[in-house]
Amino acid sequence: MKKDIASRIGELKELEDAVILAHSYQPPEIQDIADHVGDSLQLSRTAASTKASVIVFCGVRFMAETAHILSPEKKVLLPEPDAGCPLADSITAPELRKMQEEHPQALTVLYVNSPAEAKAESYACCTSANALQVVENVPSDEVIFAPDRNLGTFISRRTSKQVHVWDGACICHAAADLNDVRAKRRDWPDADLLVHPETPPEMWDLADAVLGTGGMIRYVRESEETRFLIGTEEGMVYKLETLFPDREFKACGSIHCVNMKKISLKKVLRCLKDLTPEVRLDPALRQRALKAVERMTEYTG
Numbered sequence: 001m002k003k004d005i006a007s008r009i010g011e012l013k014e015l016e017d018a019v020i021l022a023h024s025y026q027p028p029e030i031q032d033i034a035d036h037v038g039d040s041l042q043l044s045r046t047a048a049s050t051k052a053s054v055i056v057f058c059g060v061r062f063m064a065e066t067a068h069i070l071s072p073e074k075k076v077l078l079p080e081p082d083a084g085c086p087l088a089d090s091i092t093a094p095e096l097r098k099m100q101e102e103h104p105q106a107l108t109v110l111y112v113n114s115p116a117e118a119k120a121e122s123y124a125c126c127t128s129a130n131a132l133q134v135v136e137n138v139p140s141d142e143v144i145f146a147p148d149r150n151l152g153t154f155i156s157r158r159t160s161k162q163v164h165v166w167d168g169a170c171i172c173h174a175a176a177d178l179n180d181v182r183a184k185r186r187d188w189p190d191a192d193l194l195v196h197p198e199t200p201p202e203m204w205d206l207a208d209a210v211l212g213t214g215g216m217i218r219y220v221r222e223s224e225e226t227r228f229l230i231g232t233e234e235g236m237v238y239k240l241e242t243l244f245p246d247r248e249f250k251a252c253g254s255i256h257c258v259n260m261k262k263i264s265l266k267k268v269l270r271c272l273k274d275l276t277p278e279v280r281l282d283p284a285l286r287q288r289a290l291k292a293v294e295r296m297t298e299y300t301g
């Protein structure tokens with residue numbers, strides 16, 4: 001049945017000149033039918049460079065919005081319109097403006113996991129892969145970092161700049177179960193533990209490395225270890241297993257994003273049939289948000 005749906009998706013994709021992008025936190029069957037699987041930075045670059053006229057974004061809303069910000073001439077489809085992100089919802093444009101009034105010398109660096117309205121009020125965007133590089137490069141010694149407090153704290157400990165951190169969180173990373181991490185470490189004492197900077201600082205203290213998902217892939221590629229414990233959304237384990245079939249991976253911390261798992265093969269098929277639901281922003285808002293996204297590229301190449 002699944003194979004059937006996958007081949008119908010393949011046919012429709014050709015017919016509609018579409019490309020399927022999937023975040024590394026997507027379920028395995030979605031990663032399997034995608035043309036590109038990666039983090040939000042890689043996927044937004046692919047969205048900007050693809051020649052396809054339709055982008056099916058298997059991820060959450062802010063990711064599809066970013067693809068639209070970069071490629072307004074393409075039709076960007078989000079197979080499940082309710083695939084939101086509580087971290088992105090933790091900040092609004094008026095709340096951000098209020099914090100900016102309190103710190104008038106600071107430039108705002110905004111994690112891409114945020115709504116377009118907040119991007120439009122920010123100086124530069126960043127992802128977990130390049131947050132430190134962007135903070136170091138913005139032309140100010142004082143920075144507002146939003147909306148993830150754990151990533152913001154992680155960055156503030158690695159820069160000499162003054163960082164005002166917004167109090168938002170990815171509810172699944174922030175609630176990572178440390179007892180589960182300790183138990184998995186006992187099961188696999190020889191494994192390297194890689195954890196995401198959206199997890200709490202107590203989890204970083206247990207880890208061999210604190211990295212975004214792109215950094216985890218580089219770490220494994222360069223490592224001689226054979227076993228790895230992965231402290232980020234559990235979909236990442238499948239992505240790593242696909243890339244490195246000769247190594248072993250185990251998810252730890254019980255980090256499961258229900259929004260990422262709202263995308264299904266049936267929904268991808270339906271959205272390719274109907275070419276809806278489309279993600280589109282007001283053109284003036286898109287233009288303002290684009291400036292912040294472009295600065296990220298300017299600082300990080």
Ligand code: CIZ
Nearest residue numbers: 039040127128212213214
């Ligand atoms: O930036 C991304 O894609 C997310 C949400 C996680 C990561 O570290 O790649």
